Amino acid sequence: MLIYNIGHLLQVPGIFQNAFLRVENGKIAEVGLMSQAPAIQDQDIDALGRVVMPGFVDCHTHLAHAGGMNGSFAGRCNAVESISEVDLRQAIEDRLSFMESLGTTTVEIKTGYANSDEAVRKCLAAIPKRLGVVATEMSPLANVTSPRWLLRENVRFVDALCDPEGLNPDQLRAPLRMMHTPIKLHVCVSAPGDGVPLALDLNAVSVEHLLYATQRDVDLLSRSKTIAVLLPAMAFLSKAGRFAPARALLDSGVAVALATDANPGDSPTYSMPFVMQLAIGEMKMTAFEVICAATLNAARAIHEDHRVGSLVPGKDADFLILASKDYRDLPPVQRVFRSGRECLRTCAADASAPASFF
Numbered sequence: 001m002l003i004y005n006i007g008h009l010l011q012v013p014g015i016f017q018n019a020f021l022r023v024e025n026g027k028i029a030e031v032g033l034m035s036q037a038p039a040i041q042d043q044d045i046d047a048l049g050r051v052v053m054p055g056f057v058d059c060h061t062h063l064a065h066a067g068g069m070n071g072s073f074a075g076r077c078n079a080v081e082s083i084s085e086v087d088l089r090q091a092i093e094d095r096l097s098f099m100e101s102l103g104t105t106t107v108e109i110k111t112g113y114a115n116s117d118e119a120v121r122k123c124l125a126a127i128p129k130r131l132g133v134v135a136t137e138m139s140p141l142a143n144v145t146s147p148r149w150l151l152r153e154n155v156r157f158v159d160a161l162c163d164p165e166g167l168n169p170d171q172l173r174a175p176l177r178m179m180h181t182p183i184k185l186h187v188c189v190s191a192p193g194d195g196v197p198l199a200l201d202l203n204a205v206s207v208e209h210l211l212y213a214t215q216r217d218v219d220l221l222s223r224s225k226t227i228a229v230l231l232p233a234m235a236f237l238s239k240a241g242r243f244a245p246a247r248a249l250l251d252s253g254v255a256v257a258l259a260t261d262a263n264p265g266d267s268p269t270y271s272m273p274f275v276m277q278l279a280i281g282e283m284k285m286t287a288f289e290v291i292c293a294a295t296l297n298a299a300r301a302i303h304e305d306h307r308v309g310s311l312v313p314g315k316d317a318d319f320l321i322l323a324s325k326d327y328r329d330l331p332p333v334q335r336v337f338r339s340g341r342e343c344l345r346t347c348a349a350d351a352s353a354p355a356s357f358f
């Protein structure tokens with residue numbers, strides 16, 4: 001299948017203008033300029049000069065929950081205790097379907113709402129075991145004084161809240177040092193702290209939130225390969241009164257990823273486009289920086305960059321056609337493709353869409 005007449009093909013990090021994308025057996029086979037495009041067949045798709053880019057990768061969510069927005073953290077933990085595994089899995093699947101309709105084709109799901117090992121086990125069992133879903137186990141946030149992880153077979157990463165409202169570095173250092181599973185950490189969530197030095201000491205894949213990151217943290221991260229995962233929707237929706245220092249991180253050369261932090265407590269959104277718009281408006285990132293942060297860097301943050309996050313030959317053909325011809329407008333998603341198969345045409349596909357909105 002050929003997608004032709006692409007105005008901006010965001011290969012990430014490169015950009016082609018007037019380009020084509022050829023898909024074969026669910027993989028990207030070739031990209032290039034229209035002047036070198038193969039012959040067009042009946043089943044091929046005319047992009048009408050619009051933007052084509054990789055599907056969004058949401059690398060930080062808490063979809064394994066059963067509570068609504070109206071309630072407490074304890075209430076949400078209790079809801080996970082009482083829901084059946086089957087119903088929890090269906091709730092997660094429904095959320096994944098909605099996210100796909102917004103252009104998100106790969107999702108990381110963290111546990112987090114649990115009072116007991118049994119509830120953590122249920123959450124891990126309910127997370128779908130399939131392509132495009134990555135499970136991360138968080139040390140329980142409720143009723144614990146020391147970190148622990150069950151490490152079921154589908155756990156790809158371990159994570160913990162290293163914060164005054166969670167666990168402190170001294171509680172986390174020894175157990176995490178013994179881990180063979182790659183490490184992520186929630187750091188600088190409610191106050192400055194020593195989460196970043198701990199994460200770098202443990203060779204963590206990513207540090208996440210960074211709302212209260214200091215210049216020392218920025219300097220340390222700039223000398224590491226650890227990815228900064230920023231969650232501006234949480235900052236906005238929880239009225240935190242501040243955002244992570246994205247500009248300082250980027251200007252220091254830190255790899256920045258964006259994610260929704262989707263959860264019913266302090267970040268009730270499933271929308272990567274909303275997160276990207278906030279990153280431009282509130283954190284002064286450029287359109288191209290947010291696109292890289294929502295695709296390739298997000299894929300790197302969950303070790304899925306061998307498969308998705310950019311449109312290079314050999315990767316899965318997970319891509320989007322956007323509603324206008326200039327990516328700098330961050331136009332809405334029209335059509336969503338996963339492994340080369342169209343899985344969704346949004347309302348924007350059949351309407352004359354405005355130039356830019358989310």
Ligand SMILES: [Zn+2]
Binds near residue numbers: 261
């Ligand atoms: Zn989180």
